[in-house]
Amino acid sequence: MAAAAPARGRRVRAIGWPLMLALLGGLGLLYAPMAALVVYSFNASERVLVWGGWSxxxxxxxxDNSAIHEALGRSVLVGAASASLATVFGAAAGYALARFGAFPGRGLFAALGAAPLVVPEVALGLALLLLFVSLDQAIGWPAQRGLVTxxxxxxxxxxxxxxxxVQARLARFDAALEEAAADLGCPPFQGFLRVxxxxxxxxxxxxxLIAFTLSFDxxxxxxxxTGPGAGTLPMLAFSKVRLGLSPExxxxxxxxxxxxxxxxxxxxVLQRRR
Structure with a gap:
């Protein structure tokens, strides 16, 4: 038995090195282009791939670019508003899944709620576009797509x-804390606010922050x-890339x-806080 343990350790180390090299290679492929992007953003030359010194x-x-300022302002506005709405509705859904037990339709509710995580963004975007067009034809809203949509x-x-x-956060705490507050006479809403x-x-x-990041990016x-005059910062960046790469x-x-x-x-960091 004593001889078997070192043998197993050698096999684990032998397997570990290829896995570590594969991991490092994957990280290199992921972060090397980002590092190059950052370095060449300080390139003094107007030609993208010709290094002209630091600048x-x-x-x-x-x-000094007013178009970028306007697009940045729209992105921050859209990100803050959408993140606030997402926090309200997402927190309600996470609380229901964590605290309401096995209610009828829970599995379907959870599956539909998690669908945006796996459905391709192109499909989601097309579905939302069709939704807004259908609403416009049915009730006259939205008359045109913009920041609200x-x-x-x-x-x-x-x-x-x-x-x-939110569901993961609630799973780390004992529901007995909320039950204890109720036993002490705390009304449900007050118990929610205080516990x-x-x-x-x-x-x-x-x-x-996650919702804001997803929206901003x-x-x-x-x-x-979106509609005319409501483009966000990533849309502006993409439109500039289509015209050709530049240090800007x-x-x-x-x-x-x-x-x-x-x-x-x-x-x-916030999610890891206890």
Whole structure:
């Protein structure tokens, strides 16, 4: 038995090295292009692949570009509004799944709620577009697509992510805390505000940040559901890329990348808080 243990350890180490190399290779393929993007955003040359020294001139041009300022403002507005709506509806769905037990139709409810996680974005965008067109024909709203339709679309999709975060947060706490508050005479709504809400507050904040990040970074859904004059920052970046690569696009993409990564890290930290 004693001799078998070192043999197993050698086999595990022998298998571990190829897996580690594969992992490092995958990470390299993922992050090497991002690193190159960041480096070339500081390129002084106007030619994308010709290095001309370090410079922040392209970031300065972004600050002077009024179209980017307007698109950024729309993206922040859409992200904040859709994240707030998604947090309300997603938290309600997550609470129902975590606390209401095996109610009739729970499996179907959970499956439909998680559908945006697996359905391709093109299919979701087309479905939302058809929905808004049908509503326009039936009730005359929306007369035209714009920021409101983008906000509703992003909120409906991001709600699934918030529901998962809130449900996981509630699963870490004992429902007996809420039952104890009820036994002490605390009304249900007051018990939710004074017991449940403080417990899930980090999860709500993390869910809001995830929803904001998904909205801020979205291109496909917004392309289907927006209208003239309501383009977001990713849509502006994509339209510029179609005209050709430039260091200014590298700088814009770098800012988008850093913003999304920062929000993602903050959401992770909040979710890990006890």
């Amino acid at each position: 922040t001139v392209w970031y300065g041009r972004l600050l 983008v906000i509703l679309s992003h909120a409906s999709i991001a709600s699934a992510y918030v529901a998962i975060v 449940t809400l403080p417990l899930i507050a980090p999860g709500l904040a993390a869910g809001w 979205d291109l496909v859904i917004a392309s289907f559901t 696009i590298n700088a814009l993409a770098t800012l988008l990348l850093l913003g999304v990564l920062s929000l993602g890290v903050l959401a992770f």
